[in-house]
Amino acid sequence: xxxxxxxxxxLSIPLMFVISLVVFVLGSLAPGTVGQAILGPTATxxxxxxxxxxxxxxxxxxxxYWDWLQNALTGDLGTSILSGRPVTExxxxxxxxxxxxALCATLLVIVLxxxxxxxxxIRGGFIGRLAEVLAVLSRGLPSFWLALIAALVFAVNLxxxxxxxxxxxxxxxxxxxxxxxxxxxxxxxxxxxxxxxVTRAEMLAAMRSDYVRSLRANGYPWKRIVFKHIxxxxxxxxxxxxxxxxxxxxxxxxxxxxxFAMPGLGTQMVSSTKRHDLPVIQGLTVFYTAxxxxxxxxxxxxxALLNPKVRTQ
Amino acid sequence: xxxHKQGLSAGRRGWRWVGSVSVGVLAAALLAACGGGGGGGGGGGxxTASDTLTxxxxxxxxxxxxxxxxCANQIFQLAYEPLIRISTSGEYEPGIxxxxxxxxxxxxxxxxxxxxxxxxxxxxVTVQSVVDTxxxxxxxxxxxxxxxxxxxxxxxxxxxxxxxxxxxxxxxxSILADxxxxxxxxxxxxxGLADPEKLKTEMFGAGPxxxxxxxSEPGDHYTFKPFADYYDDSRQNWKTIVVRVIADANTAxxxxxxxxxxxxxxxxxxxxxxxxxxxxxxxxxxxxGHTLMLWDRxxxxxxxxxxxxxxxxxxLALDRESIAKAVGPAAQPLDxxxxxxxxxxxxxxxxxxxxxxxxxxxxxxxxxYPDGFSMTxxxxxxxxxxxxxxxxxxxxxAEIGVEVELKSIAGVAWWGDAATKKYPAGVASYGLYxxxxxxxxxxxxxxxxxxxxxxxxxxxxxxxxxxxxxxEATFEDxxxxxxxxxxxxxxxxxxxxxxxxxxxxxxxxxxxxPMGNFAVAGAWTPKG
Numbered sequence: 104x105x106x107x108x109x110x111x112x113x114l115s116i117p118l119m120f121v122i123s124l125v126v127f128v129l130g131s132l133a134p135g136t137v138g139q140a141i142l143g144p145t146a147t148x149x150x151x152x153x154x155x156x157x158x159x160x161x162x163x164x165x166x167x168y169w170d171w172l173q174n175a176l177t178g179d180l181g182t183s184i185l186s187g188r189p190v191t192e193x194x195x196x197x198x199x200x201x202x203x204x205a206l207c208a209t210l211l212v213i214v215l216x217x218x219x220x221x222x223x224x225i226r227g228g229f230i231g232r233l234a235e236v237l238a239v240l241s242r243g244l245p246s247f248w249l250a251l252i253a254a255l256v257f258a259v260n261l262x263x264x265x266x267x268x269x270x271x272x273x274x275x276x277x278x279x280x281x282x283x284x285x286x287x288x289x290x291x292x293x294x295x296x297x298x299x300x301v302t303r304a305e306m307l308a309a310m311r312s313d314y315v316r317s318l319r320a321n322g323y324p325w326k327r328i329v330f331k332h333i334x335x336x337x338x339x340x341x342x343x344x345x346x347x348x349x350x351x352x353x354x355x356x357x358x359x360x361x362x363f364a365m366p367g368l369g370t371q372m373v374s375s376t377k378r379h380d381l382p383v384i385q386g387l388t389v390f391y392t393a394x395x396x397x398x399x400x401x402x403x404x405x406x407a408l409l410n411p412k413v414r415t416q
Numbered sequence: 417x418x419x420h421k422q423g424l425s426a427g428r429r430g431w432r433w434v435g436s437v438s439v440g441v442l443a444a445a446l447l448a449a450c451g452g453g454g455g456g457g458g459g460g461g462x463x464t465a466s467d468t469l470t471x472x473x474x475x476x477x478x479x480x481x482x483x484x485x486x487c488a489n490q491i492f493q494l495a496y497e498p499l500i501r502i503s504t505s506g507e508y509e510p511g512i513x514x515x516x517x518x519x520x521x522x523x524x525x526x527x528x529x530x531x532x533x534x535x536x537x538x539x540x541v542t543v544q545s546v547v548d549t550x551x552x553x554x555x556x557x558x559x560x561x562x563x564x565x566x567x568x569x570x571x572x573x574x575x576x577x578x579x580x581x582x583x584x585x586x587x588x589x590s591i592l593a594d595x596x597x598x599x600x601x602x603x604x605x606x607x608g609l610a611d612p613e614k615l616k617t618e619m620f621g622a623g624p625x626x627x628x629x630x631x632s633e634p635g636d637h638y639t640f641k642p643f644a645d646y647y648d649d650s651r652q653n654w655k656t657i658v659v660r661v662i663a664d665a666n667t668a669x670x671x672x673x674x675x676x677x678x679x680x681x682x683x684x685x686x687x688x689x690x691x692x693x694x695x696x697x698x699x700x701x702x703x704x705g706h707t708l709m710l711w712d713r714x715x716x717x718x719x720x721x722x723x724x725x726x727x728x729x730x731x732l733a734l735d736r737e738s739i740a741k742a743v744g745p746a747a748q749p750l751d752x753x754x755x756x757x758x759x760x761x762x763x764x765x766x767x768x769x770x771x772x773x774x775x776x777x778x779x780x781x782x783x784x785y786p787d788g789f790s791m792t793x794x795x796x797x798x799x800x801x802x803x804x805x806x807x808x809x810x811x812x813x814a815e816i817g818v819e820v821e822l823k824s825i826a827g828v829a830w831w832g833d834a835a836t837k838k839y840p841a842g843v844a845s846y847g848l849y850x851x852x853x854x855x856x857x858x859x860x861x862x863x864x865x866x867x868x869x870x871x872x873x874x875x876x877x878x879x880x881x882x883x884x885x886x887x888e889a890t891f892e893d894x895x896x897x898x899x900x901x902x903x904x905x906x907x908x909x910x911x912x913x914x915x916x917x918x919x920x921x922x923x924x925x926x927x928x929x930p931m932g933n934f935a936v937a938g939a940w941t942p943k944g
């Protein structure tokens with residue numbers, strides 16, 4: 104397992120470097136300048152140029168990147184050109200929102216997805232088909248539409264849940280949970296359907312395998328076969344899919360943060376991109392990449408623990 | 417069959433187990449959901465107490481607390497004290513400037529500075545504070561450089577400040593008041609001026625409310641509490657004011673309906689029917705003139721526009737009634753330069769551009785374009801109303817043989833490209849980005865966006881100068897005259913007046929000033 108961790112970590116270094124460079128170059132190629140974004144259409148071209156110079160935004164891209172990289176290697180992701188706030192501080196204040204969304208949605212996905220997938224595989228027949236249809240249906244619903252409808256029904260009409268905002272866990276655990284229910288449900292539903300479909304397929308494949316037939320022929324209890332053998336063998340691919348889903352949920356959280364007005368990394372990213380705040384865009388992107396690397400690493404470790412073959416690869 | 421039966425039985429138990437877990441999780445979620453009394457949650461902006469006012473603002477919130485880098489916003493109105501305040505009736509009233517006056521030719525503006533005002537850091541607001549702040553705004557790049565850079569600012573005796581400038585100008589109130597023209601009247605304490613970097617992250621004002629950083633998350637919500645030493649408690653009607661950023665207008669309206677916010681200033685024309693059907697107050701803050709801007713008036717890059725007959729033909733070919741219907745229920749046709757509610761608008765002015773396709777075709781033929789022509793018009797796709805207006809106009813112009821290619825340029829790049837003189841025309845709104853003073857569209861000498869070729873015209877010069885040297889008594893006549901001349905020249909083809917709404921429930925906001933800004937939120941009162 105240690106070997107897997109070391110290999111993955113070594114691979115992540117060039118990955119992070121390449122991604123940071125690509126983002127920096129693409130960000131600097133975007134039309135417009137930060138000076139124009141701040142001063143607006145009524146500013147003189149001279150004022151825009153002067154501001155860009157003051158902010159260092161008119162230096163060569165490679166110089167800007169090199170400065171950024173040197174600082175980033177010491178843990179300093181820079182300072183927002185606009186707000187003057189350190190990027191690490193911005194990440195620190197906003198990561199709880201995005202992680203709350205993504206982790207709770209992942210939990211929902213695991214419980215709902217594997218639950219429905221397992222039912223569909225084991226029960227077969229009408230319930231199995233119904234589970235499958237529901238899974239496909241929920242996967243097909245556009246999440247932004249679902250979010251708007253859910254907000255109208257559960258927040259506006261029924262008044263059960265807040266329609267917007269986020270309350271930190273430390274401030275009020277119950278209000279925190281309330282603020283998450285709608286975005287997490289919307290975010291998780293489609294991905295749960297995906298996991299359900301994969302779980303069902305993997306379990307059916309395992310159930311048709313020779314060793315299961317042998318175990319059944321030898322009179323092993325079905326429950327034990329399912330939960331000890333089938334789930335373990337089907338679990339590997341499902342686990343990989345869950346790690347991919349988590350990454351997808353991090354992306355989906357951006358939309359939910361916008362719709363439900365939650366102060367997460369996604370809303371910050373959208374806002375900073377609109378205004379050409381390159382240090383913030385860069386810092387957030389690198390942080391997102393680091394999160395993805397960590398998630399995949401954890402998935403690999405889990406795979407290695409589940410499946411001895413992986414450890415030798 | 418036995419194994420199968422056995423399997424089925426165990427499978428049922430497994431299903432029950434999975435089902436139990438699922439139901440348990442859902443129940444826990446619901447329990448949590450119901451645990452704290454619904455409708456709360458608001459990113460620190462939840463507001464059920466009657467003494468808390470929560471205001472929703474849109475996604476274009478100030479990215480920095482640096483006053484000169486931002487425009488009208490409640491955040492600055494609350495924390496900073498301006499030289500001139502907007503009253504709840506939409507008039508200008510004294511702020512730090514106790515009184516003010518123009519010289520006879522409108523080239524000198526003199527303010528008497530109020531004594532006894534304190535900054536929130538405990539220091540006194542003085543004549544020197546005012547001079548230093550105005551000189552600071554002059555020294556750094558800012559939104560209003562075109563106005564500020566030529567100013568000469570000096571202390572006049574111990575209690576007055578004088579601003580002098582070369583060109584006559586009679587709208588100083590709009591520059592120095594607490595909204596409108598982007599914070600250049602907000603006075604900064606010595607500590608803030610001494611460390612301009614800190615101005616980005618901290619507040620150094622003398623306003624009625626203090627910013628509470630520990631209860632705020634910039635970009636999400638900003639919390640304010642009353643400043644104990646403020647000189648006028650009629651602007652401190654709330655124990656707490658929270659300004660929340662809600663980027664989505666539908667979400668903001670939902671937040672208003674569920675009581676999370678009491679005032680929604682994120683919404684536009686499109687939600688007015690919905691807002692009114694729910695019983696909210698929908699107050700027009702300002703009109704927006706969606707306009708075909710014909711920039712290349714001398715025909716440098718696109719010859720046809722150099723001929724006024726062509727420009728008039730374009731104006732005559734537009735059926736403004738149908739364009740307004742396409743934009744929204746509150747939109748109105750607009751066929752004169754000054755929209756309703758702004759200086760110089762004349763509701764009795766006979767239309768110069770009544771929809772007339774035949775006359776438009778005839779004018780084109782007289783100008784040498786009997787078969788029409790093709791032209792490129794740039795639009796900013798971020799503004800959906802503009803997209804709708806431009807598309808409808810393009811379809812109508814095709815009727816007279818003018819093929820319009822609408823080129824979308826998003827975001828900040830639109831401004832940059834408009835200023836390059838590459839494009840002869842664009843569709844935009846007056847004041848689209850927070851700037852709104854119709855007559856000055858002609859001579860924003862610094863604005864390469866609204867007037868890329870810096871065009872001038874002797875008739876317009878005359879009307880503009882008359883307007884800016886006008887006294888209070890003659891101003892409206894001069895503005896009407898300017899509107900008439902500007903409409904006649906067809907540099908801009910106004911199409912639709914689309915109002916911007918503020919939605920509220922149970923709050924008396926007062927009336928906005930002509931540029932659409934309300935009094936500071938602390939002066940708002942609960943209705944009844």
